[in-house]
Amino acid sequence: MSENILEINNLTKHFSSASGGVFNRKKGLVKAVDGVSIKVKRGETVGLVGESGCGKTTVGRTVMKLYEPTSGQIIFDDQDITNLKRREMKSIRSKMQMIFQDPFASLNPRHTVGTIIEASFTIHGVTPEGGSKKAVGNLLERVGLNPEHLNRFPHEFSGGQRQRIGIARALALSPKLIVADEPVSALDVSIQAQVINLLDDLQNELGLSYLFVAHDLSVVQHISDRVVVMYLGKVMEEAKTSELFTSPRHPYTKALLSAVPVPDPQLERKRERILLQGDLPSPMNPPSGCVFNTRCWKVQDKCRVEVPQPIQISPNHTLACHFPEPAN
Amino acid sequence: MTKFLEVKNLSVGFPTPDGLVKASNNVSYSVDLGETLAIVGESGSGKSVSNLAVMGLHNPVSTQISGSAVLNLPSGPIDVISADPEVVRRLRGKVMSMIFQDPMSALHPYYSVGDQIAEAWALYNEGSKKDGLKRAQQMLDLVGIPAADKRVNEFPHQFSGGMRQRVMIAMALVNNPSLLIADEPTTALDVTVQAQILSLLKDLQKEFNMAIILITHDLGVVAQVANRVSVMYGGQVVESATADQIFYKSIQPYTMGLLDSIPRVDVTGSHRLRAIPGQPPSLINLPTGCAFAPRCSFATEVANNKCRVANPELIEKSAEHFARCHLSVEELSAISISRAGK
Numbered sequence: 001m002s003e004n005i006l007e008i009n010n011l012t013k014h015f016s017s018a019s020g021g022v023f024n025r026k027k028g029l030v031k032a033v034d035g036v037s038i039k040v041k042r043g044e045t046v047g048l049v050g051e052s053g054c055g056k057t058t059v060g061r062t063v064m065k066l067y068e069p070t071s072g073q074i075i076f077d078d079q080d081i082t083n084l085k086r087r088e089m090k091s092i093r094s095k096m097q098m099i100f101q102d103p104f105a106s107l108n109p110r111h112t113v114g115t116i117i118e119a120s121f122t123i124h125g126v127t128p129e130g131g132s133k134k135a136v137g138n139l140l141e142r143v144g145l146n147p148e149h150l151n152r153f154p155h156e157f158s159g160g161q162r163q164r165i166g167i168a169r170a171l172a173l174s175p176k177l178i179v180a181d182e183p184v185s186a187l188d189v190s191i192q193a194q195v196i197n198l199l200d201d202l203q204n205e206l207g208l209s210y211l212f213v214a215h216d217l218s219v220v221q222h223i224s225d226r227v228v229v230m231y232l233g234k235v236m237e238e239a240k241t242s243e244l245f246t247s248p249r250h251p252y253t254k255a256l257l258s259a260v261p262v263p264d265p266q267l268e269r270k271r272e273r274i275l276l277q278g279d280l281p282s283p284m285n286p287p288s289g290c291v292f293n294t295r296c297w298k299v300q301d302k303c304r305v306e307v308p309q310p311i312q313i314s315p316n317h318t319l320a321c322h323f324p325e326p327a328n
Numbered sequence: 329m330t331k332f333l334e335v336k337n338l339s340v341g342f343p344t345p346d347g348l349v350k351a352s353n354n355v356s357y358s359v360d361l362g363e364t365l366a367i368v369g370e371s372g373s374g375k376s377v378s379n380l381a382v383m384g385l386h387n388p389v390s391t392q393i394s395g396s397a398v399l400n401l402p403s404g405p406i407d408v409i410s411a412d413p414e415v416v417r418r419l420r421g422k423v424m425s426m427i428f429q430d431p432m433s434a435l436h437p438y439y440s441v442g443d444q445i446a447e448a449w450a451l452y453n454e455g456s457k458k459d460g461l462k463r464a465q466q467m468l469d470l471v472g473i474p475a476a477d478k479r480v481n482e483f484p485h486q487f488s489g490g491m492r493q494r495v496m497i498a499m500a501l502v503n504n505p506s507l508l509i510a511d512e513p514t515t516a517l518d519v520t521v522q523a524q525i526l527s528l529l530k531d532l533q534k535e536f537n538m539a540i541i542l543i544t545h546d547l548g549v550v551a552q553v554a555n556r557v558s559v560m561y562g563g564q565v566v567e568s569a570t571a572d573q574i575f576y577k578s579i580q581p582y583t584m585g586l587l588d589s590i591p592r593v594d595v596t597g598s599h600r601l602r603a604i605p606g607q608p609p610s611l612i613n614l615p616t617g618c619a620f621a622p623r624c625s626f627a628t629e630v631a632n633n634k635c636r637v638a639n640p641e642l643i644e645k646s647a648e649h650f651a652r653c654h655l656s657v658e659e660l661s662a663i664s665i666s667r668a669g670k
Contacts, residue, residue, distance in 0.1 A: 051518035052489075158607050188370035189545055193589035193603035200600065215518065218548075222591035222601065242596045259523040260593045261548030265571045267594070268552045275527060276520045278474075279488040 002078050005177050005209045006040040006063065011072035013055075013062050017284065028284050032058040034233035035072075037310075038211075040177065045203065045210040047224030047241070049217060049256075053280050055233040060179045060213045064098055065089050077176060094124050097170035101182035103162035107154040113140070113165055114150030120172035139168040143198060160191035167198065171206075179211045184219060196223060217260045221245050226316075229253050232283055232291040240316040247328035250319045252292050290322065298323050330400050331358040332539045333382070333507055338395035338409070340377050340386065349611045351377040353563040354395070356642070359556075361506060364533065364540040366554035366571070368547065368586075370608055374563040375543045379509050383426050384408055384416035399423060399507070422452050425500035429512040431492035435484040441468070441495045442480035449502045467498035472528060490521035497528065504536055511543045526553055547590060551575060559583045562609045562619030565642055569649040579660055580651040582620045618654070629663055630654050 013033040033055045040046045048056045061067050063074060065081065074082045081092055100106040107116055114136050121132045128135035137147035143164040154162055163183060170178055183199070184192045196219065202208060214220050220227060221241060228238045229250065237250035248254045255274040262268060276295045281287055287294050293303040300323065308320040340352040352374035359365040369375045380386055382397045396407045401423065408416050428434045436444055445467055446460030453463075461480060468476035471494040484492060493513060500508060510529065514522040530553060533540055544550060550557055551571065558568040559582065567580035578584045588602040606623040609615055621627045621635040634654050642652045653660070 051520065160607060188608065189547070189586060190370060190589055190604040191607065193591075193601040194605070196591070197601055197603055217519070218591045218593040221593050221596065245593065245596055255520060257593065259519040261522075261526075261546065261552045262592060262594050263547040263551045263575065263587065263590060264592075264594075265551045265554075265575050273523055273527070275523055279490055279521065280518075 002075075003041050004039045004075070005042045005044075005077055006038075006211065007073075007075040008036060008038045008059070008063065009073040009075070011036045011059065011062060011074065012070045013058050013067055014070045030283050031233050031286065032283060033062065034286075036230070036233070036235050038228055038235070038238075040209050040211055042176075042209055043203070043207050044225045045212055045223055047220035047227040048211060048213045048230065049215060049220050049227060050230035051215065051256075051280055053232075053283060054230040055283070056213045056215075056230050057181055059230070060098070060181050060211060063211065064093070064096060064179055090124070094120075094126075094173040095175050096177045096179065097173070097175040099163075099166050099170050099178060099180040099183045102186055103159055103166055104154075104186075106166055107162060109154055112151050112153055113157075116154075116165065117150075117169050117172055120169060124173060126173065135172070136168075139171055140165075142171065142202075143168045144194075158191075160187050160194060163187060163195055164198065167195075167202070171202065174206070175208070177209045177211065179213070181213045182215070183212075185214065185216060192219070199223065217257065229256065232280065232286055234291055235310065235318075235320065236292065237317075237319040237321075238310075239318070243314075243317055249313065249317070249324040249327065250321050251296050251298050251323075251325060254325055255295075255297075290320075330405075331360040332400055333397065333541075334358045334400070335378070335382060335397045336395055338378055338381060338397060339393070340374070340381050341392040342390065343392065344612070347612050348392070350563050350614065351611055352381070355560070355563075355565055357558045357565060357568065359507070359539045359541055361539050362533065362537045363555050364542055364553050366542045366544060366550040366557045367560060368544060368550055368557060369560035370545060372608055372611060373560040374611075375560050376511055378560075379426070379511065379541060379543060382408060383420060383424060383509060384413060385426075388413070401506075421448055421500075421505070422503045423505055424507040424509065425503075425505040426509040426511065427493070427496045427500050427513050429515050431489065431496045431516075432484065434496060435492060437484055440481050440483055441487070441499075445480075445495070445499045445502055448499050452503050463502065464498070467502050468495070470501075470532075471495075471498045472524075473498075490517055490524060493517060493521075493525055494528070497525075497532070501532060501536070501538075505538065507539045507541070508533075509541045509543070512545070513542070514549065515544070515546070522549070529553070547575075547587065559586070562614055563611055564619065564652065565650075566620065566652045567650065568642070569651075573649050577649075579645055579649065579657045580653050581624045581626045581655075581660070584664075585623075585625070618652070626653075626655060626660065626663060629659075 011033055015030045017028055050056045062069050117136045118132050136150055140147045145164055184195050224241050227241050227244045229236045231252050237253045248257055255276050258274045278295055281294055289304040289306055290308050293299045302322050308322050310318050310320045312318045336356050338355045342349040355378050367375045381393050397409050398405050398407050442461050442464040445464035449460045449463050465476050465480045473479055473494055514525050554571045557571050557574040558565050561582050567583045585604040589604055604623055609619050615622055617636040618639050627635040640652045640654045642650050645651050645657050
């Protein structure tokens with residue numbers, strides 16, 4: 001058994017933007033994910049961060065095979081699932097589950113909570129010990145909801161509670177890996193902490209592995225063992241959480257971290273910010289060379305021509321940059 | 329001392345078949361020129377609703393508004409709550425402006441951004457269409473949009489999220505307002521763009537000596553830009569003080585809990601977050617007593633179940649530091665210290 005529950009090698013996912021339309025024009029390719037490699041160890045949480053449009057959600061969905069990868073390899077639990085057909089994926093999916101961002105859109109409003117969670121069992125033809133009703137009750141209890149509420153509908157719950165229902169559903173088939181796509185960003189601050197703690201507890205109890213996709217660096221820092229920073233479909237830097245946050249080496253990571261506001265006014269007054277100029281370039285027409293070169297303050301001619309390859313600078317730290325920052 | 333905007337005992341309610349939704353309940357706050365007041369709270373705490381009332385943007389038929397919001401103009405004070413809607417309309421866009429969370433839905437998709445900014449300018453200025461567009465171009469330049477002379481003729485969909493928010497700011501400031509209400513202006517933006525917009529607002533504030541009310545739920549943003557902070561919960565202000573007092577010397581259990589519950593990017597190591605249990609109250613059926621009592625870990629320390637019976641007043645507990653809690657500052661700190669020891 002490999003120590004990695006998930007291994008993504010050189011994954012790419014391209015979307016062509018010629019889908020229909022009146023004239024069915026070929027407009028171009030969006031390289032949403034372009035050569036990404038990530039490993040998730042068993043029992044580990046890997047945070048995947050980046051700004052909107054960087055491809056982090058696409059990575060999560062391609063891992064779940066909700067999108068067919070364009071090229072590359074996905075190995076889950078020692079099995080290559082890259083080319084598995086839909087039907088073959090079904091049995092795999094009981095071991096890998098997903099939690100979604102919007103707890104309002106991800107639950108069927110016409111089904112009771114009991115039906116929603118029970119569906120996992122029926123779809124996969126599993127009869128849990130003691131019957132599915134009892135199993136659903138246990139799941140609800142495990143995520144901190146009243147098991148008697150299984151006959152209620154999603155609209156009767158608050159946002160935080162709905163997210164707990166989504167988590168209960170993901171847990172129903174005792175998965176090994178959970179891909180969580182922005183699981184707390186739709187929640188209020190005081191509720192966010194509850195859900196983060198719940199995810200922490202479940203990991204400790206059940207030995208789950210998480211691929212945690214989020215844009216909120218404070219949350220990612222808190223929950224992850226390792227963090228992968230993406231920009232425009234490529235991995236910029238990857239490191240152990242403590243190392244990445246105390247000693248970022250990639251200019252983009254450094255700018256990103258300096259932009260996150262800290263709830264501490266005196267510190268904020270002293271902090272020096274690296275203000276990045278401009279916006280994320282269009283992924284349809286990415287810059288040549290290093291994709292970050294249009295916004296980087298250290299840019300040199302080499303960056304505009306040559307794509308930096310990921311280099312391992314220490315056992316826990318990989319980055320793709322021609323002119324990295326010195327270590328702190 | 330009078331401040332530029334003084335909101336006193338403002339209540340906003342929405343009658344519904346199920347009863348009155350008390351979205352904002354006896355809310356008071358004030359902000360002076362050149363100052364930034366942050367209003368912090370979770371969804372449904374009443375922070376937007378109060379400020380929409382100040383702007384006169386509620387439907388008068390379906391909303392019950394009471395209290396006052398006085399603008400102390402050089403020409404004399406005006407209470408925008410009791411004033412004639414026509415008077416308030418003439419203040420809107422000139423003396424006070426507002427920017428919103430989602431710039432895409434706040435801009436008109438069919439008109440070029442230049443036309444939209446020029447329209448706002450033409451409301452209060454004499455001049456030709458050409459003058460308006462020239463002014464629009466100046467404004468776009470001021471808010472840091474590159475090649476403003478070309479982009480002034482472009483449409484909202486041709487701008488990115490951050491650039492759209494800059495267009496909104498340009499439009500809001502085209503008539504040099506004294507008060508800018510920014511309702512979650514950076515929530516929809518990425519952090520690197522958020523940093524750009526916040527620093528832009530700060531620079532513009534210095535240049536025009538504006539009063540800014542920043543409505544947000546992000547305490548990091550508050551720490552970065554606010555001079556003073558009002559924390560809202562269940563439609564009421566629960567604590568109000570300078571930013572430093574709120575962050576380092578909070579004397580209100582909800583604020584304390586909120587600060588404890590957020591993960592920080594600058595604190596490494598995996599500690600457990602101290603979450604606030606339960607969930608925010610329903611505004612249609614507020615608990616009797618203190619709105620926060622059902623979730624408050626200090627409520628059990630108060631004799632006679634007082635927190636569940638009587639709603640504490642917002643009292644000035646020390647100089648310029650207002651809080652809503654039955655416990656005194658000393659009692660709160662004694663309990664916190666004894667808990668930390670355990």
